[in-house]
Amino acid sequence: MDHQHGRLLLVGGTHGNERTAPWILQCRQAQPGLLASPLPTTTCIGNPEAYGANRRYMDRDLNRCFTEALLRDQSCTIREVIRARELVDAYGPGGRDPHRLVLDMHTTTAAMGSSVVTVGERPADLAWAALVHQAVGMPVYLFRINEDHPEECGFLVRRWPCGLVLEVGPVAQGIVAVGTVQKTTACLEGVLAVLGDCLTGKAKLPETMVVHRHLASLDWPRDRDGRQIACLHPDRPQWDWTPLHPGDPLFLMETGETVTYQGEETVWPVFCNEASYGEKGIALSLTKRDTMTPPAHGLEVLLGLLRP
């Protein structure tokens, strides 16, 4: 059956207080023809209960619930794990209504502009990211899966054969800000256009692409009670995507003291001051900027997933 192939799942509201993507999906539903997709496309709210409550999640971050172990453990009744199972059973590649590609749309309070994130470095994800990067011009963040800490994994996109994350910021949680809507819409148009190019055989990988490989995350300096005792240093006009050299100002302590970056090589920070990451012990993430050749076989896999 044709509908079992090459379908795209567009997800907004995986975090219930990130309201930009749900708003775009709502407008798309109200305006037939808006953001027309070149392939059969289903839209859904990732975490409707958290979205209703305007909270990131109810029991647990949904975007950490898609591990094999959690999905399999039927005794686990965490609301987000149940929801993850629902999504996989409904739209997963082996589900009732199977989809092969997924786009998970997020926002951040970090001043990152628009970016595309791959979780791990699967060839098809990299090829799709390269095409979107080429079409829309936004930076690519290659997030590294830490297999030693499966509880930190469990990302939604990993349950589909191919999936990307869009991140747009800065925007406060809980609001629909038109500028962020417009930036996210532009990215989504790029994603859809790229898939159209794939279907018509016009897609051509760029020879090289600039990527930002995840190296590590840094927590805020904290006192014995776990209280944050520093903020990002004000001497940098922009934090995200700009080089942080050894010895550069990093944190401004509550005492007024400056803490400099002690690493041995230049890094590029991302997700600086993401509001939800305080509880995860992340003040910012560090990446290494790199130029790579997008994998040609990744494009073949992607084209294969799009074919009926």
Place this chain on the structure above:
Amino acid sequence: MDHQHGRLLLVGGTHGNERTAPWILQCRQAQPGLLASPLPTTTCIGNPEAYGANRRYMDRDLNRCFTEALLRDQSCTIREVIRARELVDAYGPGGRDPHRLVLDMHTTTAAMGSSVVTVGERPADLAWAALVHQAVGMPVYLFRINEDHPEECGFLVRRWPCGLVLEVGPVAQGIVAVGTVQKTTACLEGVLAVLGDCLTGKAKLPETMVVHRHLASLDWPRDRDGRQIACLHPDRPQWDWTPLHPGDPLFLMETGETVTYQGEETVWPVFCNEASYGEKGIALSLTKRDTMTPPAHGLEVLLGLLRP
């Protein structure tokens, strides 16, 4: 006893996810001499439990809990009502450690810059606001108390003989953003300097001041299920403090349709897209811009409150 007179209470974190003012108070504690006050000054976190949880409130907005009825009703065990009683019993004008003035420091996700808010139009509040307005140059919002809806009142500052609210935005909830810290610090310096001028007899009210009088609040257009079906119209470069004329674009509906402002006179919006106001049914508030003479007897009352 000298300490019973002319004391200032500085409150941050009345809303637990507004982290700018608590951060400033934390730095002030770590750096003796920072933001030195000309009069005995106590600092406190308004809602420590919500601050610990990084939530606006636990049971109920603390800044709606200071009504006579709630404070008196000992059977009420709402956590924020208990906290309101604690604050009044400790630092209220008739409390164990009495204070006569209060400054309640907030942030908003609205792009309002810095502003000073009086809750109601008590002469001493107006005089203090006029002096701060003159010293720092920020707009003044005169919020109207609606005595018909006591549940909408219960603001912290009303429990002290004189009190102002600072609002600084835009900033996302849950983060310390240095730019917002700097803006709030500048306002706080202005507030303290003005009180110093009062103590040394140098304070002089401006002849006139521009104020924004609260007229009404508008909710988002909603569908039958209460779902927000419009965002602020993107055709205005700035929403807060800029005139909205009858017939101007107001909302952009999910359908793509524009809803224009139907009022009969020009208004000045404030608190446009404050994330926490969705649940209160407020998309934005409308004010009338007005030039007034600050009340001279308000300054006398203020000076009286500052004297031992």
